[in-house]
Amino acid sequence: MYYLRDFVSKEPVHPDNLVFTGETTPWEVVMDLDSIKSKMNLDYFRQAPPNLLKYLPLLPIEKQAEFITLREAATPLLKSRKLGRNLGVELYLKVEGKNPTGSFKDRGTAVEISVAREKGAKAIILASTGNMAASCACYAAAAGIPCFIMVPEGVPPGKLSQVLAFGGHIVQVKGTYNDAADLAYKIAEEMGFYLAGDYAFRLEGAKTAAFEIIDQMLFQVPDYLVVPIGCGTNIGGYYKGFMDYYRLGLIDKLPRIIGVQAAGAQAVVNSFEQKTNKIETLASVNTLASAICVSNPLDGLKALEAINSTNGYAISVTDNEILAAQHRLAKEEGIFAESSAAATIAGIQKLIEQDKIEAHKKVLCVLTGDGLKDPQVVLKAAIKPPTIYPQTKDFLSLYENGFFDGKSMVFVEKTDTLFANSPSKADITRELQNLFAAHYSDEYVDKIELSLNKMVQKGKTITISDFQDSIQGVLESPRHIKADVFSVVDFFVDTAKDKKANAKVKVKINNTEYAGSAEGTGPVDAVIKALTHACHETLLFKLVDYKVEIRGQGTDANVYVEMKLQKDNGSSIGSGTSPDIIQASIEAFAEAYNGFNV
Ligand SMILES: *Cc1c(COP(=O)(O)O)cnc(C)c1O
Numbered sequence: 001m002y003y004l005r006d007f008v009s010k011e012p013v014h015p016d017n018l019v020f021t022g023e024t025t026p027w028e029v030v031m032d033l034d035s036i037k038s039k040m041n042l043d044y045f046r047q048a049p050p051n052l053l054k055y056l057p058l059l060p061i062e063k064q065a066e067f068i069t070l071r072e073a074a075t076p077l078l079k080s081r082k083l084g085r086n087l088g089v090e091l092y093l094k095v096e097g098k099n100p101t102g103s104f105k106d107r108g109t110a111v112e113i114s115v116a117r118e119k120g121a122k123a124i125i126l127a128s129t130g131n132m133a134a135s136c137a138c139y140a141a142a143a144g145i146p147c148f149i150m151v152p153e154g155v156p157p158g159k160l161s162q163v164l165a166f167g168g169h170i171v172q173v174k175g176t177y178n179d180a181a182d183l184a185y186k187i188a189e190e191m192g193f194y195l196a197g198d199y200a201f202r203l204e205g206a207k208t209a210a211f212e213i214i215d216q217m218l219f220q221v222p223d224y225l226v227v228p229i230g231c232g233t234n235i236g237g238y239y240k241g242f243m244d245y246y247r248l249g250l251i252d253k254l255p256r257i258i259g260v261q262a263a264g265a266q267a268v269v270n271s272f273e274q275k276t277n278k279i280e281t282l283a284s285v286n287t288l289a290s291a292i293c294v295s296n297p298l299d300g301l302k303a304l305e306a307i308n309s310t311n312g313y314a315i316s317v318t319d320n321e322i323l324a325a326q327h328r329l330a331k332e333e334g335i336f337a338e339s340s341a342a343a344t345i346a347g348i349q350k351l352i353e354q355d356k357i358e359a360h361k362k363v364l365c366v367l368t369g370d371g372l373k374d375p376q377v378v379l380k381a382a383i384k385p386p387t388i389y390p391q392t393k394d395f396l397s398l399y400e401n402g403f404f405d406g407k408s409m410v411f412v413e414k415t416d417t418l419f420a421n422s423p424s425k426a427d428i429t430r431e432l433q434n435l436f437a438a439h440y441s442d443e444y445v446d447k448i449e450l451s452l453n454k455m456v457q458k459g460k461t462i463t464i465s466d467f468q469d470s471i472q473g474v475l476e477s478p479r480h481i482k483a484d485v486f487s488v489v490d491f492f493v494d495t496a497k498d499k500k501a502n503a504k505v506k507v508k509i510n511n512t513e514y515a516g517s518a519e520g521t522g523p524v525d526a527v528i529k530a531l532t533h534a535c536h537e538t539l540l541f542k543l544v545d546y547k548v549e550i551r552g553q554g555t556d557a558n559v560y561v562e563m564k565l566q567k568d569n570g571s572s573i574g575s576g577t578s579p580d581i582i583q584a585s586i587e588a589f590a591e592a593y594n595g596f597n598v
Contacts, residue, residue: 006028018119018192019199026302027199049215050074055211060204072106075097077364104368104369108206111204112136112139112201124148125195137149138162148193149168149169206236235307236306242255262318263317268303289340291373323339323409344366386472405437422453465551488505488531491582493526524585527582541566549561560575576590
């Protein structure tokens with residue numbers, strides 16, 4: 001029914017373990033399509049609704065009744081309502097994030113895990129930090145096979161929570177991703193485990209998406225198919241799926257296949273542009289689109305074949321273009337796709353601008369994963385929502401000041417310097433307009449100016465991200481305070497190695513000065529205790545919450561502090577932003593204190 005061969009030499013291979021790839025070259029499954037065709041009822045096949053089980057005859061599965069399915073595939077194919085019209089093409093979106101674990105990986109995993117069980121695997125092993133791991137852990141759980149996942153040490157646990165939920169065994173490896181992958185390979189060979197990942201059987205599952213698209217489009221072929229490339233397995237699968245349908249006589253042409261990579265991880269794009277048939281491993285990779293952040297695409301040659309033999313393109317897009325496309329897709333269509341998936345939208349925007357995709361063509365973008373897989377990434381561009389007191393007038397103040405008319409996201413390099421010196425009010429108004437399309441009232445601009453000047457006084461040059469922090473700080477500060485009852489006149493901290501910190505503060509409450517001093521386990525602790533000490537007489541409150549967030553990079557990064565004070569009749573939250581954590585804490589304290597007087 002099928003055999004395995006090396007993708008490069010085309011020589012058949014006969015593994016005696018459960019590792020289905022060469023050490024340096026990928027392998028492929030070759031199905032006996034003529035024999036399949038002779039047994040298939042193609043008329044029935046044309047009419048049956050799309051579903052992975054329908055495609056079983058075209059998959060390398062021997063015991064079809066035991067196929068492990070969680071109702072992957074049959075994902076929505078949506079015709080764009082707005083985005084396509086705005087771009088001038090007939091746009092279709094294949095929403096692969098609707099698979100059981102939130103990415104297209106489930107198609108390939110269903111096949112891999114079914115093959116592993118057919119072949120009597122004791123366990124599954126793989127190296128991955130993301131969607132592949134989640135998908136394999138899920139299907140291994142469904143099949144009742146233990147699943148081991150090698151990850152490089154230091155991967156954020158949040159990325160692996162889905163794996164842990166499915167009972168996957170995570171092992172952290174001291175080394176890089178490649179070290180983890182090499183180890184998985186060796187353990188699989190030695191222990192007889194099934195090596196899961198971007199190997200021969202996975203691509204067979206991936207190809208069902210091509211069948212499904214043709215079925216859903218009632219056997220019309222789109223002009224262009226756009227797929228993000230990580231390892232290249234998925235795009236290779238699409239090409240193979242279209243070829244299978246072509247050879248079965250179900251379609252009479254292929255779409256032109258376009259592969260999109262992130263500019264920080266564009267190994268396949270490099271080969272395409274240099275017109276070579278070799279993939280050079282990248283020395284380093286860098287993109288926030290983690291699912292396509294790959295230095296050494298295992299199936300890169302399959303990706304090149306898909307693109308070159310359909311007269312397609314490979315193109316790269318920057319992280320900011322990806323974030324902007326993700327937002328645009330969500331806002332114009334109501335589809336929240338993972339950043340790696342949204343790269344396809346960024347890619348077609350570019351190709352349309354370059355006249356490489358002509359007007360009115362049928363363009364199908366494959367949205368490989370759900371945005372909920374990595375919702376954090378959105379925050380990189382988003383302006384934090386304002387916080388108000390539960391008073392209609394606070395909301396109206398934002399509404400009437402045009403806050404909601406400005407942009408809620410900005411897609412620029414946040415580390416670029418905006419102001420090297422103290423900005424004037426006019427500078428601030430201009431940049432508010434430039435960056436955020438925002439016009440704020442004088443009251444806001446004055447406060448922003450004050451907060452930026454405080455940063456400059458601390459010796460900081462103002463970057464775009466600092467500007468954003470300062471705007472947020474101002475938006476979040478309580479309005480309608482009659483007058484600041486409380487202010488910090490000055491502070492002084494003494495701290496040294498292996499010693500308690502000592503703080504002295506001078507504060508003004510209703511125009512009377514008070515002094516306070518205290519020791520603490522660290523400078524912030526000492527200052528807060530000193531402040532509490534200084535206003536002990538006037539207000540009986542407790543510090544119930546203290547949060548710190550470092551915004552930006554480097555030792556001069558802004559520190560954002562949020563603090564909650566509690567009195568018997570309620571609580572008040574204040575926040576402060578400064579490159580100096582003590583100053584940020586003091587501002588937060590003052591704001592929270594004054595909040596009681598709203
Ligand atoms: C894995 C993955 C990709 C990359 O697919 P490859 O088969 O590695 O090229 C793209 N997007 C998402 C969401 C993924 O999970």
